[in-house]
Amino acid sequence: MPTATALLTDRYELTMLAAALADGTAARDCVFEVFARRLPHGRRYGVLAGTGRLLEALPGFRFGEDELSALRAQGLTDERLLDWLADFRFSGDIDGYAEGELFFPGSPVLTVRASFAEGVLLETLALSILNHDSAIASAAARMVAAACERPCIEMGSRRTHEEAAVAAARAAHLVGFGASSNLEAGRRYGVPTTGTSAHAFTLLHDDERAAFRAQIDTLGVGTTLLVDTYDVEQGIRTAVEVAGPELGGIRLDSGDLPTLAARARQLLDSLGATRTRVIVTSDLDEYAIAGLMAAPVDGYGVGTSLVTGSGAPTAGMVYKLVERDGVPVAKRSEGKNSVGGRKSAVRRHAADGTATAEVVSSSPILPSDGDRDLVVPLVRDGELCDHASPAQALRTARDHHARVREALPAEAWALSRGEPALETVPA
């Protein structure tokens, strides 16, 4: 049974619907588009994430007896509205960028074509999911880039809403994080999960040696021991004494990491533990990761800054009516204006395969060599176009992201603030 998602919705969607049902405009053919007016904080690209979760949520977007009673209890008692909602299931079309695709200002990442009634209802849920997941994926992609080939682990569940944590683990894996601490992300999406121990485990024991012994006995010598509860150097010595030189890894979770990592590596090598990995995890973000590039670090665990979007916790996407009965429409007063009309979008590439522009147009785009159409069908007549499992959909999005990021020009990978790596241009 799909989870009930219909009330994860702003009340104004329903008051608009009630008024539109009353005057007959609810049936008008509409096109709504999701796009970001700009990228946050001088970011150079965004990563679209959440499309798969939105498609998962769609079948459960129904108004059963419980939902209708809840609406009545909140004063939404218009019987025409409630009757309409009781029969509602989405029957329109949805197109969009493939999940994992890059986006730029104005990229039409999701397009809903339906009656006004059906299209307006999806606004809140679509934006909640895409804004959150894309914010996390966009931050995580910068961390993966900063880490170069070193593995990144998502471990931010404790720093965000418990359900957002699952979505964040999914978004991080989508852009290349190898694993997550979150068990529910493992269950729902097949994200590989990992974890060993916290300071509490060492403090639970009479001494560090007993804690390490217990961990090795249960998890094997391939485990990662947390060595900074008391004294780091002594912790490393004890770890190697207990586990032997085959110890899988040590973890450093505090202090000046570049210095500590270098000293830890040297000490491990001197103890013969030359293959023991050094994992660091203390308040990392993309800048700290980049700052550790010269340090002998074998993996990064990232928490807070990942699940909060590293300064940009929401992606700034909006859901706008752009066409009504075939006529382009757009807000026209001061500020926040949009371009009317349903958009097409291609990514333009140079002969060497490097992306050069995001072409977005409400007129048809004349295809050039090296253009890649960015918009794919997701839902037709209310039916999902693809019946992949959530885990399969995530793998597909992960592969897609890995492919398309390769085409970005080199300046896109700079962490400093700058302009979008691709300019959004008309056809």
Add this chain to the structure above:
Amino acid sequence: MPTATALLTDRYELTMLAAALADGTAARDCVFEVFARRLPHGRRYGVLAGTGRLLEALPGFRFGEDELSALRAQGLTDERLLDWLADFRFSGDIDGYAEGELFFPGSPVLTVRASFAEGVLLETLALSILNHDSAIASAAARMVAAACERPCIEMGSRRTHEEAAVAAARAAHLVGFGASSNLEAGRRYGVPTTGTSAHAFTLLHDDERAAFRAQIDTLGVGTTLLVDTYDVEQGIRTAVEVAGPELGGIRLDSGDLPTLAARARQLLDSLGATRTRVIVTSDLDEYAIAGLMAAPVDGYGVGTSLVTGSGAPTAGMVYKLVERDGVPVAKRSEGKNSVGGRKSAVRRHAADGTATAEVVSSSPILPSDGDRDLVVPLVRDGELCDHASPAQALRTARDHHARVREALPAEAWALSRGEPALETVPA
């Protein structure tokens, strides 16, 4: 049936548990404490929120067949661990600050006394909920203060994870927001919901007049009309022509709000709509709200900055083992150190009722006149101490918050960065 929450958990809680079950330390009596080492960004106080949601989630924190299969599938195959989890229900004690209470660096906002096994399992879920909800409540409280007595409406659902949106609506209401756009928050927590229309509703119609007519016909003249789709002045004239001078409100969602609000008020008054409210909603945060204090504004709708914690999207709380078999314990290496031992806490007040200090101590606190004990029992032997409904619990927390914030010294309400309004001192 309670929602299954057990896998909203970091894997390392289970690997620690497995190792502790193997060496017998899992049964040791432990005390874990939740506290924030510091307030974010020069904030002067924090507001504890989420306790009620944590207590709601506790009965569902069980490992049924589905959860155990999911763990096996992720390689957690230790039979001793799985057997223990199958029988697990939390049987310990939980104390904490009342929800809605203010907190300061080191305030012991939640204390879990249980075996290591039972206590360690709750870490992730407790921190996810308290860190998220307290971040939102702490930001929202500043907005309520900046708005003085003017009403605030939470409308950020579209800018955060769809479930975080419900929790954010709850947290905002807790600290004094009057209403939310989020229908699910209405259903689960009795938060009053509100909403009228978006630009899409105007664009759907052939002209603004038709849109206003439709909205008035269905929602009555007491509704709020969005007047900035085309030209604000013309929008206001049309609104009053259609609704008459009894129009409930107009909403401004773009442009330079102080100027626009003043012009709108003047125009409304000149049209005889002297009681029509002016509601503003465009990218507000506590600073923008304060900047509108001199403008004739009757209400604020707050979205993005509220649900993202206005620059501090997580509360920085940690969950630390502080006592094991009656012995205080604490991490001792460089950085991130804690004070061992279970804490008591009182808030000290001057004779005029103004709070003067947060007294936190691992020794008993000798009570003075004007001390208020901050720690209340929440769970005893695994049973909730209070069986209030979620909506009742929220009302209680809201009342508590309104009471205790009155005692803060005046400088606490400054929006500028500063030191915590109360110093945390030992007994």
